[in-house]
Amino acid sequence: MAINLEVPKKHRALVDQAHQVAMNMLRPISRKYDIAEHEYPKELDMLAAMIDGLSESGASEGAGATGVRRDADDGDKKGTVKNGANLASVTSVAEMCWGDTGLLLSMPRQGLGNSAIASVANDEQLERFKGTWASMAITEPSFGSDSAAISTTAVLDGDAYVINGEKIFVTSGERSDCIVVWATLDKALGRAAIKSFVVEKGTPGVKVERLEEKLGIRASDTAVITFTDARVPKENLLGSPEINVEQGFAGAMATFDNTRPLVAAMAVGCARASLDLTRDLLKEAGIEVDYDRPAILQHAAAAKFLQLESDWEAGRLLTLQAAWMADNRKPNSLEASMAKAKAGRVGSDVTLSCVELCASIGYSEEELLEKWARDSKILDIFEGTQQIQQLIVARRLLGLSSAELK
Secondary structure (H helix, E strand, O other), X not given: OOOOOOOOHHHHHHHHHHHXXXXXXXXXXXXXXXXXXXXXXXXXXXXXXXXXXXXXXXXOOOOOHHHOOOOOOOOOHHHOOOOOHHHHHHHHHHHHHHHOHHHHHOOOOOOHHHHHXXXXXXXXXXXXXXOOOEEEEOOEOOEOOOHHHOOOXXXXXOOEEEEEEEEEEEEOOOOOOEEEEEEEOOHHHHHHHEEEEEEEOOOOOEEEEEEOOOOOOOOXXXXXXXXXXXXXXXXXXXXXXXXXXXXXXXXXXXHHHHHHHHHHHHHHHHHHHHHHHHHHHHHXXXXXXXXXXXXXXXXXXXXXXXXXXXXXXXXXXXXHHHHHHHHOOOOOHHHHHHHHHHHHHHHHHHHHHHHHHOHHHHHOOOOOHHHHHHHHHHHOOOOOOHHHHHHHHHHHHHOOOOOOOO
């Protein structure tokens, strides 16, 4: 099966629309909500309603967080390939983050919790949670990227699970309608007992304790949430309630195969914004980037710019590949981690290097370069840090389990 990593013709109108939204709606309010941390960007309500309308009409082609789902029909029937919802999602998300990453993360009904629901919910749950805004709660005070260390518990009691624990760094934790909470059914059974639950806001025992002040993505609220004897209907468990020791952690971790390419796309979009502005600023300073001449024969700043663009292109192509594989029902856990690792690191390197190339303009608030450098750092951290992604890639390539390679 062949793969062409150009943006498919069917998605180009969507990408163009996302770019226009990023340029005309997100960029103009970017600095405003960077300064006004924790203030809800009310301008996003109209945009979210527009996206909902496109989704209802089918015109969005499955873009956005709710589009990340493996379709039941095989994409390679009769030798054909499928450019579907996952590819539409990563290309549109990249364009939106060209506008502003924090505002994209603040978009109603486009959170990572919505991605989780779209990835693993059954048809009945998809219909029931349609239109809800979901945040995702994984990290706890006792661990960061090691999701298997989850200590939040979910105990079945009659027709409900009783959840107890504390979650930190919950994106849109205060603003969302519900929270996708990762919890263990039985600590003694290890990773296999970890499941995800949709917990609706207003459930007794669920409390947003505080909001974090952050380096970047300040438009997005990041919350600490506690769960004290919170009763959640057993029908809100995503996926199978059975504990399959043979399968281990694979069921819950499958969510990341769809969400990690989305985060990689965010890094790709933010880095592209920095590159575009830096090229223009270099040109104003009399430094033209010439793509037809060897870098060694050009100004040092132009040579550096060419190197940054080549790194960016590698991150972009890995991101498209991971999404394309999901659309065509191919296992993509390795590729999803490769994309997240490469794009996350490239995003940080590119944005910070652009600040350096543009010197005082890059470091000041005269332009958005310093903001993009701050925003991009989180994209190398959440949904699994750089180091965790490299560990996953190594395990996959070497054929070793998590117990064998730590």
